[in-house]
Amino acid sequence: MPSTSAPAALLTLYDRETRQGAHADGPDDVVERVGRVVRRTAPAHGWNGVVWSGFTSAEEADAAITEQIAHCTARGLPFEWKLYAHDLPADLGRRLVAAGFTPGPDETLMAAEIDALALTAEVPDGVRVLPVTDRTGVDQVAEVHERAFGDDASRLRRQLLDALTGTPDTVVAVLALAGDVPVGAARMELTPGTSFAGLWGGGTVPEWRGRGVYRALITHRARMAAARGYSRLHVDASPRSRPILSRLGFTELTVTTPYVYAP
Template identity: 45%
Template sequence: MTEHLDPDAMLVAYDAQLRAHVPPVLPAGVTAEHDGPLLRMVGFDHGGFVVPYRDLSGLDSAELDALIARQRDFFAARGERFEWKLYGHDLPADLPDRLIAAGFEPEELETVVIGPAAPLARPPVLPEGVTLREVSSRADLDRIAAMEEAVWGEDRQWLAEGLEKEIAADPDSVTVVVAEADGTVVSAGWVRYVPGTEFAGLWGGSTLAQWRGRGIYKALVAYRAIRAVERGYTYLQVDASPDSRPILNRLGLASITTTTPYVWSPAE
């Protein structure tokens, strides 16, 4: 399937349509603002983030360092952590070094993968005893957060809070799906529909360790692909972890670039 995709063309479309895209309806308390070539998002429960236009090489060294410092100082004044979303094809090439020098720390590298939605929009195949269900209530979102905490070993309550606000602001912008077995959430994922673009984004996809390797992740992809196609979206986009990327590549999504969160946090 990936042989029909032009990764270079997909990267151009991704940059043009998704980077610096601002949803038409933002969750309560969230604001979006531009600072030169950066989009800055403020007010999320898990901190803010900035997304640069991919080529900052037009700025001289002093201007670039000042731009970075300005973001750090803005969030420092709020006492808030934030993420600078750095892509593998971003310029200038020494941008990672400049972020580290400004006090940012890189987190795990992910791969941006893109593929056509229609071939994946097939009835999900699930192991015996597992069912899929769309959810939106806070109780179900809390169950997703608890599952994520079991998978990652860290607090994920911000996830339930963020999804609740997102759904309240624009219920048609996201579909949240859980995989359940005997009343337990064993996996979950959501699809965000990006208006004015050809893309729907797949997020989540964490699965309890004892339920991995049974096709649940693929079933969640298929279910969300169906919903994306129903709404007229052509492509699926995922920021894939090292565990998910091989599965998605086998399903026909092409790797087009990488992304690394560079995170700045206020001093304890």
């Protein structure tokens, strides 16, 4: 079932609420607007980077790039410029590369109005979905992440534990368990005062893929978001998850690319 909002209108709302109006995700995060840039500064295990830019000229963009490089270099931490395909100037990605940033894989920004989604996915037989509330649950989320994506999850473990203990109203994490074995995990980031909840980190261990675990985790989080007063969802979708999200009713809005600077 398609969203009832046009993609352009959803994208405009997303930019205004989640990028220009970005909020700190943890107790030690700082979000600030510096000129035509909104950036987030966090501890070493957190996410540091630019979430929005609104340049009116190439010269303005180049000056801001230089300023952000100086900011991250002074802190000695990797810094990500999260670039969206509709950001200006049109060659901003090329300018970032020329300044020393390295682009990562593209992802597709998708969004939906919750009440327009086809939330009919049932939990597979033998699987239950439970909220994560303690360190044991966080460790299980990290275990699933490492098995599903092949990444080290030490930073994720620290970030999630910090959020659950310091700002529990900004994050939800869930586990899919087959018996007592974690087979899927996902989280949802919440920004009070906005209409969007963000879906992140949805992953299923290899032997359980194709059985509906990922869809069940989307449904579970969507219903939790609606119960907390959120009306829309957004997700940075990989090529693997994009077809599933499309079938559920998510709309493709734009492409996003992470550009990372490592001082």
